[in-house]
Amino acid sequence: MMIWGVLMALATGSLVSVQTMFNNKVNESASSHVTTALVLGMGFLASAAMGIIFEGAAFFSLKPMQPWFWFSGLLGIGVVTCVVRGVRLLGPSYAVSIVMASQMLCALWWDSMGWFGLQKVAFTPQKAIGALLLICGLILFKAKPRNAESPQKLQPLSQESAG
Amino acid sequence: MRGVIYACLGGAFLTLQGAANAAIGSSIGSWQAAALTQGTGFVAAFMIVWLLRDKSYKQLNKVKPVYLFGGAFAAFILFSNITAFHINGAALTVSAVLISQIAVTVMLEKSGIFGAYSLRLGTKQWAGLGLMGIGILCLA
Numbered sequence: 375m376m377i378w379g380v381l382m383a384l385a386t387g388s389l390v391s392v393q394t395m396f397n398n399k400v401n402e403s404a405s406s407h408v409t410t411a412l413v414l415g416m417g418f419l420a421s422a423a424m425g426i427i428f429e430g431a432a433f434f435s436l437k438p439m440q441p442w443f444w445f446s447g448l449l450g451i452g453v454v455t456c457v458v459r460g461v462r463l464l465g466p467s468y469a470v471s472i473v474m475a476s477q478m479l480c481a482l483w484w485d486s487m488g489w490f491g492l493q494k495v496a497f498t499p500q501k502a503i504g505a506l507l508l509i510c511g512l513i514l515f516k517a518k519p520r521n522a523e524s525p526q527k528l529q530p531l532s533q534e535s536a537g
Numbered sequence: 538m539r540g541v542i543y544a545c546l547g548g549a550f551l552t553l554q555g556a557a558n559a560a561i562g563s564s565i566g567s568w569q570a571a572a573l574t575q576g577t578g579f580v581a582a583f584m585i586v587w588l589l590r591d592k593s594y595k596q597l598n599k600v601k602p603v604y605l606f607g608g609a610f611a612a613f614i615l616f617s618n619i620t621a622f623h624i625n626g627a628a629l630t631v632s633a634v635l636i637s638q639i640a641v642t643v644m645l646e647k648s649g650i651f652g653a654y655s656l657r658l659g660t661k662q663w664a665g666l667g668l669m670g671i672g673i674l675c676l677a
Contacts (some may be wrong), residue, residue, distance in 0.1 A: 379624030380633055382617040387637030389614045395651045396607025396616065403600045405593040406664035412597070414606025417575040424612040427569030437565040447560060448576030449554040451585075454578075456547030463540025465654050470642045471669060472541060474635050476548025478676050481555075490556045504675025509666030519659030 394470065397454070397485040398461045406462075414447070471515055475508050571615050575608075632677040636670050 401409045425433040460469040482501055488494030554574070562570040586594065597605065621630040643666065646656045 382621035382634035384637040387619040387634040388641045391641035393610040399604040403596040407543035408594045413608035414579040417611035420609035420612035446574040450578035452550035460544035473548045474545035476545040480552040508672030510667045515665030517661045
């Protein structure tokens with residue numbers, strides 16, 4: 375069964391990647407705010423539909439809510455807007471590499487502090503090496519290819535300048 | 538430089554969102570948490586568009602219709618991610634997700650099916666991607 379789990383995880387990553395490309399296509403015509411609203415609206419409809427398919431009426435049963443739950447959507451706005459803008463300015467591969475590195479390093483930092491209700495996880499030498507490799511990999515990825523006449527350059531994708 | 542800052546902030550928001558979704562999911566259920574966070578996010582994003590009098594939504598008809606449904610992937614992403622977590626736990630799942638995400642992104646950008654990018658992949662770039670992969674494995 376383990377291989378099935380790995381396949382599901384690989385599918386997850388591929389879908390995230392395709393979604394990023396789709397969102398960027400939307401952002402070529404519409405502003406990043408409109409793109410964010412559309413992406414979250416679609417995500418809401420699809421998640422609610424899946425919830426109803428899997429759980430039926432139980433999906434609507436009321437459960438105890440803490441007040442801050444209602445503001446969790448603001449994080450989604452932060453994610454979509456920042457990633458869409460990053461991809462537009464840097465191109466998908468470079469932007470996604472930085473997003474991933476930042477995601478891992480923030481998790482490492484906040485885990486080891488035990489912030490935001492995260493379970494406190496000890497900072498080990500293995501993790502220090504991981505963080506170092508991640509950062510070195512990112513720098514190397516952005517290094518100029520040896521046979522390139524010009525540095526990686528993005529063609530302008532959108533008229534919207536500041537986003 | 539602005540792009541780098543956005544990308545770093547995007548990663549930080551993703552981690553925060555992951556922690557928030559886990560907390561909300563454990564008290565009201567995963568699908569309810571996904572619907573709640575994206576539903577409230579949509580309402581707030583819609584208000585931002587409205588307050589800024591952003592009329593660029595009129596340009597959405599220029600977008601190839603299939604691209605408008607990118608957001609709906611969230612449901613399938615969530616489903617496959619939850620399933621993988623149940624089978625293999627966090628460490629293996631997180632590394633496999635991230636490694637496939639970067640690999641597929643590089644492939645898609647290189648293939649050019651989504652248009653105007655010029656990605657040059659030399660030895661340094663491949664080595665960089667390899668190091669990032671090993672780094673992710675060490676961290677997860």
